[in-house]
Amino acid sequence: MVLTSQQHQQIRNYIFDAPKYTETYNEVYDHIVNALEDKEEVYSIELVTGIVNGDFGGFNEIRRQEELYQKQINKKYAKLFLTELADSFKWPCLLSNVANLMLCFCIYWSSTNSSFNTKPMMIAIFSCFMLITIYMYSQMWIRKTRNKKYSIFDNSSGSLSTFGLFIGIFVFNWFVSDDSLISISQHSKVIVLLTLYFFCSIYVRAFRKFYKQKIKILIA
Structure with a gap:
């Protein structure tokens, strides 16, 4: 899957409020983009949600991990x-x-x-x-x-x-x-x-x- 600039921005906007810190935000974003590029499906925000929930355990888990780190x-x-x-x-x-x-x-x-x-x-x-x-x-x-x-x-x-x-x-x-x-x-x-x-x-x-x-x- 090749993402357009609009899709990149949509992903950024979707996850922006979840991580508190810029390091975790960038790493979550990079992980999502790399995961989507390996898929042959048509892009949708539901795919992004699935990656966040499947690979990170959801936004709440990301925040919990940030506290631990x-x-x-x-x-x-x-x-x-x-x-x-x-x-x-x-x-x-x-x-x-x-x-x-x-x-x-x-x-x-x-x-x-x-x-x-x-x-x-x-x-x-x-x-x-x-x-x-x-x-x-x-x-x-x-x-x-x-x-x-x-x-x-x-x-x-x-x-x-x-x-x-x-x-x-x-x-x-x-x-x-x-x-x-x-x-x-x-x-x-x-x-x-x-x-x-x-x-x-x-x-x-x-x-x-x-x-x-x-x-x-x-x-x-």
């Missing part, structure tokens, strides 16, 4: 990101950590001899965290605008992109701000802030490597 991806993405964090302590990434630790030591040593303004460092750290979050969510919005659907990977990527910002806000409110929940000395605030900076440097490098990774998921 989303959970799998969440676990895989979390594991992959933690692996990237751990790898930052291996050679040659270890050199960057050593350099950052030396910088932290120099800043702390300077703060013991004179007053240290923590605001510029706080602004720099939060800028890094926010840039990652803004970039990730802008990419999600662009994909949603282009494909009319979210990617199945967006939920995991979005959560991990806000993880650093969450840690930063937590540390700031609990230890660093003028009205922090836990009162500590100025020198202790500098140590906490330098620790947050060191984490930020690892987080940014790990997220950059993590974002380049690809996880393939097939539904059929």
Whole structure:
């Protein structure tokens, strides 16, 4: 069977609202088209329905499978990101950590001899965290605008992109701000802030490597 452009569009319209994510939508569409091309029958929307029900178990089953795949991806993405964090302590990434630790030591040593303004460092750290979050969510919005659907990977990527910002806000409110929940000395605030900076440097490098990774998921 050779499908016309109108028939291709009819198939797209028929299945569009069933899958939630663009990856599953494209794979369901490609599967249906390939299955129809192998048939010698006359095209009808009933044939499409038969393929959806026979090969996928219906639209409800497609949505259920998407939920399962989303959970799998969440676990895989979390594991992959933690692996990237751990790898930052291996050679040659270890050199960057050593350099950052030396910088932290120099800043702390300077703060013991004179007053240290923590605001510029706080602004720099939060800028890094926010840039990652803004970039990730802008990419999600662009994909949603282009494909009319979210990617199945967006939920995991979005959560991990806000993880650093969450840690930063937590540390700031609990230890660093003028009205922090836990009162500590100025020198202790500098140590906490330098620790947050060191984490930020690892987080940014790990997220950059993590974002380049690809996880393939097939539904059929």
